[in-house]
């Protein structure tokens with residue numbers, strides 16, 4: 001029987017991983033750690049030792065490439081082609097779309113689910129020690145591009161998209177996978193590979209199950225999920241709690257030493273700014289904590305010597321920043337668990353979780369709410385101060401409803417003032433993730449679908465006339481801008497560009513990816529919600545930034561050609 005640690009010595013840490021990743025054989029460091037073994041882990045390690053001894057411990061790049069080709073299979077060997085069995089050609093959301101071009105786009109997006117489905121071959125279950133993939137029983141919908149396994153927080157928007165596409169069976173399968181993973185690992189890893197198994201991502205399983213139950217009315221499933229949800233909640237409380245202003249709050253933080261296996265060379269590069277091994281280890285831990293947040297990487301996690309957010313990756317202090325959305329999501333978790341306990345008829349447990357939710361809410365109000373800024377802010381544990389820098393997550397409590405609902409009017413006024421002051425409405429391609437341009441992918445000018453969703457849904461939840469108006473405005477703009485990008489490229493992107501209507505994002509350590517799970521999920525939900533009220537300029541609509549400009553140019557050009565042709569004919 002192969003031990004898990006043999007496999008970890010190949011895919012997670014150790015000489016073999018170091019030698020191969022530092023040889024820079026692949027444009028994307030993730031490629032190597034996704035390749036299947038040709039031999040058992042023990043044989044692979046023995047082959048590596050023999051290889052290194054034969055090369056006097058300094059093999060050339062070509063020799064390392066040959067070692068990899070001899071010992072590792074091609075990418076994607078763990079999957080069989082799979083078409084979701086519950087896929088339907090014409091889900092009901094399509095009928096909610098009036099504009100013919102948007103309707104066709106809805107049809108196209110629904111078809112993309114078939115490209116993003118992945119089912120594991122039986123060998124993954126019988127011989128898991130040949131693979132870095134985490135075995136799960138049911139097929140999954142993946143983000144796309146280089147991301148060929150499940151990702152934890154992406155799955156929230158993917159599953160909602162599946163539910164709107166009537167693919168409840170696929171959604172249920174993914175939820176059952178996550179439940180089995182919590183039973184095996186105690187929490188949900190960042191993604192479906194063993195090299196992700198030492199860190200998580202924003203804990204949205206409870207919210208995914210709540211979405212499923214709202215769609216299917218399967219309250220029994222809610223009750224069945226309680227043990228797992230409670231377990232995951234306690235995992236976060238027991239392993240991520242820090243103290244701020246005398247309150248227990250949670251922060252992101254990984255637990256494994258060394259660079260991220262999937263970005264090994266990149267992490268070694270940035271660690272060169274540090275002298276001692278201990279300092280380098282601290283840096284790796286900050287990188288992994290940022291990956292755990294889902295926002296890898298961003299100036300949101302920089303603290304420089306002045307206690308400010310300017311700098312670069314060497315200024316990452318993720319573990320010392322208390323993030324608004326993590327505490328808001330945990331508050332939401334406690335509320336959902338309480339609600340499910342009520343469904344189960346267990347009122348004392350429901351009360352226990354309502355009390356836990358109330359405690360988290362108290363901490364959110366004390367640590368994150370900032371009266372002067374008029375919004376919630378991350379908290380800097382090194383300098384004991386709020387971080388008054390824009391990130392969409394400053395509005396996360398609106399999405400999770402983590403505020404006193406009697407204060408809606410007051411909160412609405414102050415949040416809208418904040419939005420106006422920061423001119424967040426001025427960007428044609430959506431609200432950027434930060435206002436600071438660093439070249440990192442979670443910084444200006446990139447716009448991320450889950451964050452647009454958070455803002456749009458949050459403003460809608462707030463429920464005042466003004467907040468709902470802005471929510472609809474941003475919702476319509478997001479649909480139109482994504483459509484513009486799609487009509488120019490026939491692709492959906494993982495991130496977009498605030499500065500360009502219809503522009504896609506870039507920056508960071510890998511090329512912008514297409515597919516794309518959460519982007520499609522968000523748009524499908526928005527097409528269902530706004531589809532009756534959006535008409536594209538070319539089809540008689542009268543708004544839409546660049547689209548409008550292009551239609552004016554198109555109509556003018558057509559008129560000029562008609563006049564010229566008319567004259568020639570006379």
Ligand SMILES: OC[C@H]1O[C@H](O[C@H]2O[C@H](CO)[C@@H](O)[C@H](O)[C@H]2O)[C@H](O)[C@@H](O)[C@@H]1O
Nearest residue numbers: 143147151154190262263291294295296
């Ligand atoms: O390989 C670099 C990083 O890639 C992932 O992060 C990005 O893609 C994920 C999938 O869409 C998404 O969940 C995350 O928010 C993105 O930043 C991965 O999650 C990271 O751990 C990894 O280091």
